[in-house]
Amino acid sequence: MVDNGSTPAGSIPRNNQKPVLIKMLKSFPDDMPIVDIVKATKVYPPDIIAVQNVSLAVGKGELVFLTGMSGAGKTTLLKMICCIERPTKGVIEVAGNDLSRIRQSEIQKLRRQIGVVYQDFKILPRQTVYENIAIPMEVMYRSPKVIRKRVGQLLEILGITHKREVQAAKLSRGEQQRVAIARAAANAPPLILADEPTGNLDQEASGYVMELFEQLNKSGSTVIIATHDESIYRKSRHRTVELAHGLFSGHVGHRQLPLINA
Amino acid sequence: MGHKTYFHIKQTGRNLRHNWPTQLMTVMTISLSVLIFSFFLLIYLNIVNAGSRLGDELRLIVYLNEEVQPEARPMYENKIRDFGKVERIEFISRAEAFERLGRQLDSEKDVLADLGPDFLPPSIEVYPQRNMRNLTGLKQFSDYLTTLPSADKVQYGQSWMEKFGYFIELLRVIVILSGVLLIMATVFMVSSTIRLTVVAKEAELEVLRLVGADNKFIQTPLLIEGIMQGIIGSACGLLLLYLIFQWTTGHLSGPGFLNMLDFSFFPPKTTAIIAASSVLLCVGGSMISIRKHMRI
Numbered sequence: 093m094v095d096n097g098s099t100p101a102g103s104i105p106r107n108n109q110k111p112v113l114i115k116m117l118k119s120f121p122d123d124m125p126i127v128d129i130v131k132a133t134k135v136y137p138p139d140i141i142a143v144q145n146v147s148l149a150v151g152k153g154e155l156v157f158l159t160g161m162s163g164a165g166k167t168t169l170l171k172m173i174c175c176i177e178r179p180t181k182g183v184i185e186v187a188g189n190d191l192s193r194i195r196q197s198e199i200q201k202l203r204r205q206i207g208v209v210y211q212d213f214k215i216l217p218r219q220t221v222y223e224n225i226a227i228p229m230e231v232m233y234r235s236p237k238v239i240r241k242r243v244g245q246l247l248e249i250l251g252i253t254h255k256r257e258v259q260a261a262k263l264s265r266g267e268q269q270r271v272a273i274a275r276a277a278a279n280a281p282p283l284i285l286a287d288e289p290t291g292n293l294d295q296e297a298s299g300y301v302m303e304l305f306e307q308l309n310k311s312g313s314t315v316i317i318a319t320h321d322e323s324i325y326r327k328s329r330h331r332t333v334e335l336a337h338g339l340f341s342g343h344v345g346h347r348q349l350p351l352i353n354a
Numbered sequence: 355m356g357h358k359t360y361f362h363i364k365q366t367g368r369n370l371r372h373n374w375p376t377q378l379m380t381v382m383t384i385s386l387s388v389l390i391f392s393f394f395l396l397i398y399l400n401i402v403n404a405g406s407r408l409g410d411e412l413r414l415i416v417y418l419n420e421e422v423q424p425e426a427r428p429m430y431e432n433k434i435r436d437f438g439k440v441e442r443i444e445f446i447s448r449a450e451a452f453e454r455l456g457r458q459l460d461s462e463k464d465v466l467a468d469l470g471p472d473f474l475p476p477s478i479e480v481y482p483q484r485n486m487r488n489l490t491g492l493k494q495f496s497d498y499l500t501t502l503p504s505a506d507k508v509q510y511g512q513s514w515m516e517k518f519g520y521f522i523e524l525l526r527v528i529v530i531l532s533g534v535l536l537i538m539a540t541v542f543m544v545s546s547t548i549r550l551t552v553v554a555k556e557a558e559l560e561v562l563r564l565v566g567a568d569n570k571f572i573q574t575p576l577l578i579e580g581i582m583q584g585i586i587g588s589a590c591g592l593l594l595l596y597l598i599f600q601w602t603t604g605h606l607s608g609p610g611f612l613n614m615l616d617f618s619f620f621p622p623k624t625t626a627i628i629a630a631s632s633v634l635l636c637v638g639g640s641m642i643s644i645r646k647h648m649r650i
């Protein structure tokens with residue numbers, strides 16, 4: 093069974109509101125926030141407040157670090173952006189699409205435009221590195237030639253070319269993490285959400301990964317990186333927003349975008 | 355996009371590699387069901403065919419206690435035709451009956467010498483139309499014919515017809531039962547195999563959903579899986595039946611029961627219909643399972 097339990101990882105419950113066709117992320121105007129979170133609250137049953145009254149706007153083409161201690165609600169916030177969790181209160185818009193108003197098939201369309209690096213990777217242990225990275229491109233029916241080329245490129249950048257045909261289960265955590273990152277980057281999606289992408293990496297590998305994100309960002313992707321790894325954002329010129337116990341704390345990066353705490 | 359089919363087939367291949375023992379079991383069950391069903395169907399169709407050929411010689415004989423005069427014949431014919439459509443009516447006089455018997459006995463003709471030409475009763479032979487040639491129809495017709503003037507009794511091979519009728523009836527029940535077996539086994543096996551595929555691939559399906567795979571991407575391979583099971587299963591079942599048929603007819607050639615029946619295999623059309631229905635059943639099984647386990 094694909095969907096089970098109260099918070100299925102593959103779907104959000106249907107609602108009865110009128111379905112709206114989604115707008116594409118790529119053609120979204122540059123001067124508007126591509127991710128717009130307005131007073132979002134997430135309460136997990138029974139009463140665990142993971143995110144409380146958070147507002148955050150991320151401009152198109154921005155690279156943002158979402159920081160905060162573990163348990164601050166970073167993962168929950170990212171999950172809400174890619175429709176794995178829905179907010180208990182508040183509104184989340186991605187490219188102008190109110191996520192609570194789009195239907196299942198539209199969510200699929202939306203997800204094809206968002207690359208997500210999950211904190212727990214969610215790679216397939218029995219499939220090879222190559223197969224894992226190819227999945228999002230196969231889902232988009234890219235040509236086998238394009239897929240081969242792109243996978244090769246990503247493996248090269250992330251320094252795992254020699255693991256190409258190895259089963260993902262046989263990789264170290266750090267290598268698995270890089271596979272997860274390569275998969276998220278495969279389609280060079282307009283929006284990338286990375287949850288602790290350097291959590292299992294040494295400094296060298298972290299460097300490769302950040303380079304990849306910078307590259308993707310330069311070529312137009314909006315990137316949101318949730319991390320508590322200070323070394324990757326401390327000297328960065330990008331905006332940093334800090335979550336603390338489900339609320340944004342005062343510290344905001346150099347580029348001030350609408351960001352409301354209540 | 356030209357790559358869709360490629361990826362659907364690739365995905366199907368992955369599924370097959372994943373749980374081929376289950377797939378094999380399913381294909382074997384389908385073949386066996388198809389074999390059992392088509393075996394009984396083959397026998398049934400051949401017997402029915404043989405029955406209808408025998409039926410061509412079918413007639414009702416009305417024995418009379420006195421000769422029908424030529425001028426009374428139209429009256430008889432009208433009365434008979436009042437009941438229903440009739441292909442042919444023949445009046446047999448005592449003399450004709452005697453002569454016929456003599457022809458049949460041929461060399462042993464002398465046994466008739468002592469008997470006079472009046473020894474056999476006159477009769478009317480009624481050849482009913484094709485649509486009347488069923489047991490109840492004949493029974494009613496025969497009851498009606500008994501009411502003809504000076505009719506003694508009516509004969510049409512009642513007991514033989516009855517037995518044959520029951521036999522066909524029994525065969526039909528068996529064919530229907532094996533058909534039901536085929537339907538249930540196929541749908542059940544295919545849908546539970548797909549359920550197993552879905553369960554075994556839960557993690558993969560979750561990932562596919564997370565990267566935004568549409569329903570088609572996930573479901574088409576499962577559908578292809580079902581169709582392939584149907585094609586391979588029914589092909590194996592029918593091939594097996596054909597081999598059994600060839601072997602049997604080869605070994606039981608010569609003057610025997612089978613030859614008398616002129617036993618023959620399904621025409622291509624019937625074969626195609628059986629195969630197509632099994633494939634359809636498999637598609638049905640796949641759909642049921644997909645609907646149930648994947649919340650379209």
Ligand SMILES: Nc1ncnc2c1ncn2[C@@H]1O[C@H](COP(=O)(O)OP(=O)(O)O)[C@@H](O)[C@H]1O
Nearest residue numbers: 136140141142161162163164165166167168169
């Ligand atoms: N599925 C869940 N069910 C219940 N509580 C959860 C669930 N996911 C996260 N939480 C809780 O929500 C809070 C925020 O978690 P999380 O978003 O994972 O924070 P972070 O990613 O910043 O470490 C934590 O207290 C965590 O225990």
Ligand SMILES: [Mg+2]
Nearest residue numbers: 166167211287
């Ligand atoms: Mg987290």
